[in-house]
Amino acid sequence: MEEIKVDKVMDLKGLPCPMPVVKVSKGIKEVQVGQVIEAITTDPGALADFPAWARTSGNEILKTDQGDGVIKIYIKRDK
Amino acid sequence: MEEELQNQIAGLKAQLENLAVNQAENKISMIVFSGDLDKALAAFVIATGAVAMGLEVVMFFTFWGTPLLRDKLKKVAGKDMMGAMFGTMLPKGTGQVKLSKMNMAGMGTAMMKSLMKKKNVASLEQMLEMAGELGVKIFVCEMSMDLMGFKREEMINYPDLTYCGVAKFLEEAMHSKIQLFI
Numbered sequence: 001m002e003e004i005k006v007d008k009v010m011d012l013k014g015l016p017c018p019m020p021v022v023k024v025s026k027g028i029k030e031v032q033v034g035q036v037i038e039a040i041t042t043d044p045g046a047l048a049d050f051p052a053w054a055r056t057s058g059n060e061i062l063k064t065d066q067g068d069g070v071i072k073i074y075i076k077r078d079k
Numbered sequence: 080m081e082e083e084l085q086n087q088i089a090g091l092k093a094q095l096e097n098l099a100v101n102q103a104e105n106k107i108s109m110i111v112f113s114g115d116l117d118k119a120l121a122a123f124v125i126a127t128g129a130v131a132m133g134l135e136v137v138m139f140f141t142f143w144g145t146p147l148l149r150d151k152l153k154k155v156a157g158k159d160m161m162g163a164m165f166g167t168m169l170p171k172g173t174g175q176v177k178l179s180k181m182n183m184a185g186m187g188t189a190m191m192k193s194l195m196k197k198k199n200v201a202s203l204e205q206m207l208e209m210a211g212e213l214g215v216k217i218f219v220c221e222m223s224m225d226l227m228g229f230k231r232e233e234m235i236n237y238p239d240l241t242y243c244g245v246a247k248f249l250e251e252a253m254h255s256k257i258q259l260f261i
Contacts (some may be wrong), residue, residue: 016198018125018127026129053131
């Protein structure tokens with residue numbers, strides 16, 4: 001699979017609900033349309049929350065990686 | 080014939096305008112009736128999360144929710160006896176509220192607060208500040224203020240705070256996709 005080019009990394013480890021989506025919704029405004037954020041979180045709820053947030057806000061989850069209690073979500077700003 | 084057509088067009092225009100007025104926006108309206116730590120926390124988690132989801136957020140504080148918006152440092156003089164009594168007995172702001180269950184003379188609340196800190200859950204104080212930064216609108220029920228003898232001078236400095244009555248809340252709720260009572 002093609003390597004995802006990350007434009008901004010957000011370390012959200014240890015932050016519980018609602019902080020991951022609150023921070024990412026702010027952070028996505030700091031990248032250009034088409035650029036990618038890598039959000040690193042330890043909140044298991046993020047697996048359901050980020051896709052819900054992306055659908056509602058019109059952005060795109062490119063990939064989700066899990067391992068060692070850390071979840072990495074790659075989000076492309078679509079608008 | 081032409082006149083009939085124009086009448087129909089005028090009728091349609093009126094209907095369209097009516098539709099626009101009654102259209103639900105991407106907005107959530109919440110009534111914060113409870114003054115408990117746990118319930119207020121839920122309200123603020125939903126409020127801040129809703130901003131992240133692209134919703135406009137309105138919180139209407141009424142009855143036991145009203146003391147959450149008092150400033151712990153502000154003092155006001157000139158209250159009548161009942162007002163002074165309510166003022167002393169009710170919490171002064173988000174830092175003084177208790178759990179709705181398992182308070183156990185304050186022990187439960189203290190335990191919950193230390194647990195929240197340990198688990199990085201934002202405190203009510205932080206939540207309120209964040210809500211302000213995120214543009215959450217706060218409405219305060221004027222009748223509750225009056226009933227409990229609260230004065231505007233003892234309330235917090237919040238970026239977007241309006242004193243109002245039920246009609247203002249209902250107008251917001253009518254235009255909201257989500258309405259909650261907490």
